[in-house]
Amino acid sequence: LADRLQQTFNKLKKKGKITEADVKEALREVRLALLEADVNFKIVKQFIDKVKDRAVGQEILGSLTPGQQVIKLVNEELTELMGGTQSKLTISSSPPTVVMMVGLQGAGKTTSSGKLANYLKKQNRRPLLVACDIYRPAAIKQIQVLGQQLDIPVFSMGDKNSPVNIANAAIEHAKRHGNDYVIIDTAGRLHIDEALMDELIAVKGQVSPDEILLVVDAMTGQDAVNVAESFHKQLTLSGVVLTKLDGDTRGGAALSVKAVTGCPIKFAGMGEKLDALEPFHPDRMASRILGMGDVLSLIEKAQEGMDQDKAKELEKKMRNAEFTFDDFLDQMEQVRKMGPLDQVLGMLPGANKIKGIQNMQVDEKQLARVEAIVKSMTKHEKQNPEVINASRRKRIAAGSGTQVSDVNRLLKQFTDMKKMMKQFTSVQKGKGKKKFKL
Ligand code: GDP
Numbered sequence: 522l523a524d525r526l527q528q529t530f531n532k533l534k535k536k537g538k539i540t541e542a543d544v545k546e547a548l549r550e551v552r553l554a555l556l557e558a559d560v561n562f563k564i565v566k567q568f569i570d571k572v573k574d575r576a577v578g579q580e581i582l583g584s585l586t587p588g589q590q591v592i593k594l595v596n597e598e599l600t601e602l603m604g605g606t607q608s609k610l611t612i613s614s615s616p617p618t619v620v621m622m623v624g625l626q627g628a629g630k631t632t633s634s635g636k637l638a639n640y641l642k643k644q645n646r647r648p649l650l651v652a653c654d655i656y657r658p659a660a661i662k663q664i665q666v667l668g669q670q671l672d673i674p675v676f677s678m679g680d681k682n683s684p685v686n687i688a689n690a691a692i693e694h695a696k697r698h699g700n701d702y703v704i705i706d707t708a709g710r711l712h713i714d715e716a717l718m719d720e721l722i723a724v725k726g727q728v729s730p731d732e733i734l735l736v737v738d739a740m741t742g743q744d745a746v747n748v749a750e751s752f753h754k755q756l757t758l759s760g761v762v763l764t765k766l767d768g769d770t771r772g773g774a775a776l777s778v779k780a781v782t783g784c785p786i787k788f789a790g791m792g793e794k795l796d797a798l799e800p801f802h803p804d805r806m807a808s809r810i811l812g813m814g815d816v817l818s819l820i821e822k823a824q825e826g827m828d829q830d831k832a833k834e835l836e837k838k839m840r841n842a843e844f845t846f847d848d849f850l851d852q853m854e855q856v857r858k859m860g861p862l863d864q865v866l867g868m869l870p871g872a873n874k875i876k877g878i879q880n881m882q883v884d885e886k887q888l889a890r891v892e893a894i895v896k897s898m899t900k901h902e903k904q905n906p907e908v909i910n911a912s913r914r915k916r917i918a919a920g921s922g923t924q925v926s927d928v929n930r931l932l933k934q935f936t937d938m939k940k941m942m943k944q945f946t947s948v949q950k951g952k953g954k955k956k957f958k959l
């Protein structure tokens with residue numbers, strides 16, 4: 522979706538003036554792109570009509586070119602389509618806040634329960650996970666293992682009690698032990714069936730959850746929307762957790778879930794790791810879809826994972842183009858703390874266009890090798906990588922016990938990274954001054 526829209530917008534950007542025909546053509550492309558992304562056709566029609574209405578007869582804002590203005594409109598309407606503002610988790614005035622996770626099998630309920638608990642724990646909350654999936658073999662074990670990994674308590678009563686009883690007892694347990702959030706992981710089926718719905722309705726009736734979050738797999742596109750509609754009819758959902766957005770390049774589900782069901786997307790799952798859950802920001806998602814990269818999310822992530830002083834120092838260096846191999850090593854360590862690199866890079870505007878970056882995985886082994894290579898460089902080489910010629914490469918490889926090809930690859934990655942940093946800083950600097958710096 523992003524690629525296609527970007528092409529269209531690139532064409533628009535070049536024009537100083539746009540006519541109504543230009544707008545029409547651009548919107549035709551947007552329409553096709555949305556349909557291709559598996560967005561519900563009714564939503565697409567409404568969307569296009571709205572943008573058209575607003576575009577026609579609008580005064581041109583002084584600071585924007587007409588092309589930018591259309592992009593701005595599309596961006597605003599996309600944001601609106603996904604709920605406008607970020608939708609926060611409800612907090613109960615009489616703790617514990619009860620969150621019930623529902624959804625089809627494999628959607629990511631158990632993983633998301635763990636991630637959500639982890640997210641809350643990081644905010645100094647005291648979540649309790651509850652194992653209410655008594656059907657799937659090893660389901661209880663799965664959530665217990667998650668709890669152990671995260672150091673978060675898991676309440677379970679085996680598979681002989683009914684989910685209603687388990688949920689009820691869990692809340693009593695939470696009250697006694699001072700847990701302020703209870704996250705109930707429920708069972709799923711491959712398809713929606715009545716027995717499952719009856720069970721979920723019974724649990725809901727017993728514990729009156731503050732939140733009923735439907736977990737849906739973004740990769741299932743239009744199906745995700747249908748699932749959301751059925752669950753919402755039966756359970757009156759309070760929100761959606763959209764998982765596997767890391768694998769969904771089309772964005773169709775994100776675009777139609779809110780519009781069809783009226784339920785806001787509250788969280789997005791961005792990977793298999795337990796910290797890969799983010800509050801869903803419609804505006805950021807819209808920017809991502811339009812190919813502007815999710816700079817805000819990245820900055821937030823960077824702030825979480827980075828040592829602040831180091832980050833500042835690094836930023837200064839990048840701005841002055843003083844970035845050296847020592848910083849590179851440092852940076853790799855920092856980035857590693859932020860999470861899987863491909864995930865971090867996916868948020869950078871244009872990062873997917875830098876060749877070689879995709880293959881740049883930071884694992885322990887590679888990091889050790891990189892460290893060895895960098896340490897085999899002289900001080901002068903580290904600060905002036907451009908002097909590293911063929912014979913120096915040979916010497917460095919020998920000194921670090923690696924191959925010349927390893928050294929070559931690292932030098933290439935270093936250059937790419939430097940390029941990326943430049944891009945990152947320029948976007949960051951542009952931020953705030955002008956919203957649509959395209
Ligand atoms: P459940 O049946 O709904 O409880 O689903 P699980 O939580 O067991 O997850 C099913 C699979 O999806 C597991 O392999 C998870 O690792 C994977 N998964 C869950 N969320 C995400 C996500 O956001 N991104 C990716 N890539 N995988 C996910």
Ligand code: MG
Nearest residue numbers: 630631654660
């Ligand atoms: Mg499960």
